[in-house]
Amino acid sequence: MEGSEQVASFAFRGVTFMYPEADRPALSGVNLSVKEGEFAVLSGPSGSGKSTLLRLLKREVSPGGRLNGTILLDDRPIEAWPAREAAARVGLVMQHPDQQLVVDTVEHELAFGMENLGFSRDAMRRRMAEMAGFFGLEPLLSRRTDELSGGQKQTVNLAAVLMLQPRLLLLDEPLAQLDPLSARELLGMIRRLNDEWGITVLMSEHRVDDLLPAADRVVRLEEGAVAFDGSPREFAREAWERRESAWLRALPAVTRWALERGLDDSALEPAAGFPVPLSVKEGRQWVRRIAEMKGVSAAPNGGDCSVVPTTDRRAENADPLTPAADMRAADSRKPLLEAEELFFAYDARSPAVLRGLDWTVRSGDRIALFGGNGSGKSTLLRLLAGLHRPQRGRIRLNGEPFSRIASRSLHARIGYLAQNPQLHFAFDTLREDLTHAAARIGALDPVGEALRMASRFGLTHALDRHPHDLSGGERQLGALAVVLLGKPELLLLDEPTKGIDAERKMRLAVHLEDIHREGATIVMATHDVEFAAAFANRCSLLFQGEIVADDMPGSFFRGNLFYATPLHRLLGGDCSRSADRAERGEALR
Amino acid sequence: MRAVTISVAGNSEWGEILESRFVELKDGDTVADLLIRALKASKLAYETSGSGALFYVRGIDGLFEFDDGPTSGWHYRVNGKELGVGAGSYKPEPGDAIEWIYESEDPAARDDKGTGT
């Protein structure tokens, strides 16, 4: 889409923005210009100003505060746009699928924007037809929005925004709450919008593996200022040169791996024809060319498995068990939780979610539970937590059947952290929630216990805040603290890494390791293959209501196409061992 | 047999509902008991509320209080005189003549309708 004169879709000129009661500007001196039809990715740590930047481009949701500098939309100052044109010109899709939906049915939701702008009925019908066709929403039109899956909801949100035919599409972490499959589909749709319709896209996301190959531009913000603005490959180079862990974590795993490999080999310069790979496919090509260059026989997977020093993903002292040692230790550990022939359905008319499931959780395990959307991972965790009772089958904790354990004791011994941490708060301040939890198990000094737990998770400053006023990370750790005060032997986590950035994931991993070291067994339902690879000692797969695979991470990922980290996919087969080690960060020469 | 006479007169539309007749007087009968006995014997409908001192006639033979206006309603006289006592309280003597009269207006302003029209 190159033209001799490309209109700038939007431009920031020397923009500094400060929230009303802040002491630091949220954005300082931002100069950014994105051309029409470009796909730009907005990267940066939490609090770097990504959301602020996006919102300043959408007048209707712009935050109040002091703004210096100009923001131009199509070379016109953004304030000069008439209301209806401004609303239609720029579309915004936000992170949480539920809250963006306004009315009850999909059809009405799609029509909502057009109604607001006073479209005639015929015009609305035409656009609806076109859009529903493009997004494949026709079968969903009469459905109620609350019955849809997360991915479907977000698709509806995107379609609803596109009804107004915006030329600029802003997306604030739209994939964060979605499972990998839905995320991929949605991303595919966004790419199509950019490729085929030429809509300018500005998207902020943490999950960059699939994003960077599609992007034309990467803009990195740090503390409100533009720290980088260039092509994805330049970004990769820049990150490498800076050696900053935060930047490197923003890169796809394959890119990181390739950069590290090229560490002492000047022959592997882009100039020499070895552009840094951004995707698994490019990674394979890259490895093959190196093999050719070095005259090494090209094994199907790319050959040379000598690998990779540190990824500084994990804390220095954390030492994972080596696979062999793990295996020996595993058999000697006694079962903590045994599930036998579990059958469960939510009501008499729905199909059974779990069908004769058998599973054993051993004391000291760190299990990652995988399964497709709707496979019943959450349901299984809830059953194990004692939230529901199975219609058939038994669950035993340390040999005792659930039915014989008092619920109060059960809920203290088994801790459960829901997908939405918000559910764990019931009081007006964090302090009260923590104190209540401490008092419930009969602590002698509940207030003190609460304080100690808060400081352990770095939440002392947030103790007197309302749970709503906590940031996402604080909320999750706060909920974890509440659960932990019960001193559980078993901790069940439902998708704890959903929608969080690499930085937070690392911190969470550290906390979980501490918890594990203190003797708790951990079971985690997740889609996050990389996190599991780094943290788990066992991976299980739930399918059609039963556990169909249950193995150590290495063997679990080996040969898998979907449940495999990008590195496993790249280095699959003989090199899977190396991939394992690469994931675990052990140096091997 | 000890007896009293009872008659019931409605308004101009209804006319005489019950011609004067003898009704047996039993021990302890009040005007209310006698009225009910008389009406039942003649298969007439009525609506009353309360008992004893609170006994109150709301309607006889489909002619109800307030039908003719806000002050219309049922009154009774014994031997020609309004006693001012509730019908459930007064016990008549043998030979008394009890008249039930429907007043369309407040007694203070009424014409003498008498028994029968």
Add this chain to the structure above:
Amino acid sequence: MSEGFGARALHPVVLLVYYAGGITFGMLLFHPVILLAGWAAALAVNFHLDRGRSWRSWSLPMAGGVLLLLVLNPLISHRGRTVWFYLGDTPITLESVAYGATMALSLSFLLTLFISYRLLMTEHKFLFLFARVSPKFALLVMMAAGLIPRLRRRMYELMRIQRMRGVTVSEGTVLERARSGARLVASLLAWTLEDALQTADSMQARGYGTGPRSAYLHFRFRIRDVVTICGLLAASGAIFALWAGGGGVLEIYPRLGSLALSGADRAAMLIYAAFLLMPLIWEWRDRSKWQALRSAA
């Protein structure tokens, strides 16, 4: 048959006239025989729409209500002039029995009509009518319809999880339960309000408030709608005229009139039945088309 065929295809305004008329005349034509005929007609409509399934689930309470009125009214009201018998000292008049019966018939008739209303007047059609009157309110209804299931689910989740840590209404003293309940509701409310901010953003981002809104929901007025409405209005006029002339009503108080139908009564009954059965014309017509297609195939 589904929406698009039979009575379900009728325009919301037509349905409005139908039910407005049905209910109004159901109350004006206070004659047990006429109401019985009306009830039969409404039952026929119900039967054609869904084999009377919805009606069946109401039949028991309906019978209960009928029985109640039949028995209760004579016991309470003694306004009649014709005494049937005495229950102790309580006169049971024919008039109050008749009135009770007519009231009961009226009630069952209106209920049956209402059941068919729920079958014919879908949410969308109702919303369409409402949007004409108050578009803001219609939007509010749609938003509420979307919000309530979400809130219910969230409350359920919240209660389930808080139960694990003792904040629950199912254990503890009355005071504790009350306090927990209040906590949970407060929590839910605060959470929902926070969410509402995001929803408000979403609405504004799509141009809400930038000017007058149009309505997406639309129903076309077709030939059958015109025909039906003319029929309904003509019938309404006739019934009203008959009623104004004294027809169609049974004299009950103070003295029960003859149950025999006068000419005017008969006319009112027939026209009213025709009024009520009008939607069925389309049911029969479309159904016979289906039969014809099937036999031709």
